[in-house]
Amino acid sequence: MIPRHPHRTEDCRAVSDILQRVGDKWTVLVVGKLGDGSMRFNELRHAIGGISQKMLTTTVRGLERDGFVTRTVFPTIPPRVEYELTDLGRELLVPVYALGEWARLNQRRVAEARMKFDAAVE
Amino acid sequence: MIPRHPHRTEDCRAVSDILQRVGDKWTVLVVGKLGDGSMRFNELRHAIGGISQKMLTTTVRGLERDGFVTRTVFPTIPPRVEYELTDLGRELLVPVYALGEWARLNQRRVAEARMKFDAAVE
DNA sequence: AGCGCGAGTATCCAATGGATACCAGTTTTC
DNA sequence: GAAAACTGGTATCCATTGGATACTCGCGCT
Numbered sequence: 001m002i003p004r005h006p007h008r009t010e011d012c013r014a015v016s017d018i019l020q021r022v023g024d025k026w027t028v029l030v031v032g033k034l035g036d037g038s039m040r041f042n043e044l045r046h047a048i049g050g051i052s053q054k055m056l057t058t059t060v061r062g063l064e065r066d067g068f069v070t071r072t073v074f075p076t077i078p079p080r081v082e083y084e085l086t087d088l089g090r091e092l093l094v095p096v097y098a099l100g101e102w103a104r105l106n107q108r109r110v111a112e113a114r115m116k117f118d119a120a121v122e
Numbered sequence: 123m124i125p126r127h128p129h130r131t132e133d134c135r136a137v138s139d140i141l142q143r144v145g146d147k148w149t150v151l152v153v154g155k156l157g158d159g160s161m162r163f164n165e166l167r168h169a170i171g172g173i174s175q176k177m178l179t180t181t182v183r184g185l186e187r188d189g190f191v192t193r194t195v196f197p198t199i200p201p202r203v204e205y206e207l208t209d210l211g212r213e214l215l216v217p218v219y220a221l222g223e224w225a226r227l228n229q230r231r232v233a234e235a236r237m238k239f240d241a242a243v244e
Numbered sequence: 245a246g247c248g249c250g251a252g253t254a255t256c257c258a259a260t261g262g263a264t265a266c267c268a269g270t271t272t273t274c
Numbered sequence: 275g276a277a278a279a280c281t282g283g284t285a286t287c288c289a290t291t292g293g294a295t296a297c298t299c300g301c302g303c304t
Contacts, residue, residue: 146261147261147262173262174262176261177262180261199269199270199271200269200270201269
């Protein structure tokens with residue numbers, strides 16, 4: 001099944017870093033939505049649903065910082081801000097989707113294990 | 123209004139869930155180490171390095187709960203507790219390694235984007 | 245004058261992350 | 275014979291983060 005990798009701790013750290021980067025509550029949702037094309041702030045907000053302004057701001061700012069999205073301000077009245085994935089962002093989507101696919105397929109197994117464990121602890 | 127997005131939000135949530143599950147500071151390190159074979163508590167602790175007892179306990183307990191590792195207690199003196207990946211855990215490693223590989227290859231690009239951003243904000 | 249829009253800050257409180265100290269039983273060391 | 279150390283853990287505490295709510299700012303509408 002699994003090719004046996006040499007597990008260098010430093011490499012694991014890199015994995016850990018990127019996973020932490022991407023592993024918060026909103027990041028993948030934002031990146032996923034932006035995968036469909038560029039979006040404005042509130043458009044994104046409504047598309048995701050349940051995210052507060054502050055969290056969306058922090059999330060997109062972080063993604064911009066790491067080079068995953070671009071932020072373009074049109075100085076119109078009222079202001080208009082477009083967010084779009086960069087090439088790096090789109091490339092990131094590939095492994096993220098692979099993990100997502102795994103998650104989708106194995107959701108049930110995890111849920112079952114969890115129920116079993118919680119029942120045993122009781 | 124009808125969402126025009128091919129990315130169903132519920133699927134993105136599943137991705138987000140599993141990423142949050144796996145996206146904390148220690149989980150991938152633990153799973154990565156266990157990828158080499160079963161390990162005892164302190165063995166794991168030293169192999170990882172820098173993790174506190176409490177965090178290792180919480181991490182492995184969480185992984186056990188979700189069915190990614192098994193925990194076997196040998197009632198010897200002194201006690202001996204072995205942790206080992208389940209099939210589910212080993213399967214999870216596949217997409218996680220894919221993401222890890224991406225992370226390893228693109229570390230530099232992210233770091234550069236970050237430096238550029240920080241310099242611009244300044 | 246007052247309201248609302250768009251894209252944010254500012255403020256505050258709750259939840260979490262994580263370091264440190266402590267527990268229990270046995271064996272080793274001084 | 276007392277102290278320490280090994281095993282795998284809790285318990286406690288504080289700093290950081292997550293996130294809801296309220297406010298800002300420039301403007302156009304009524």
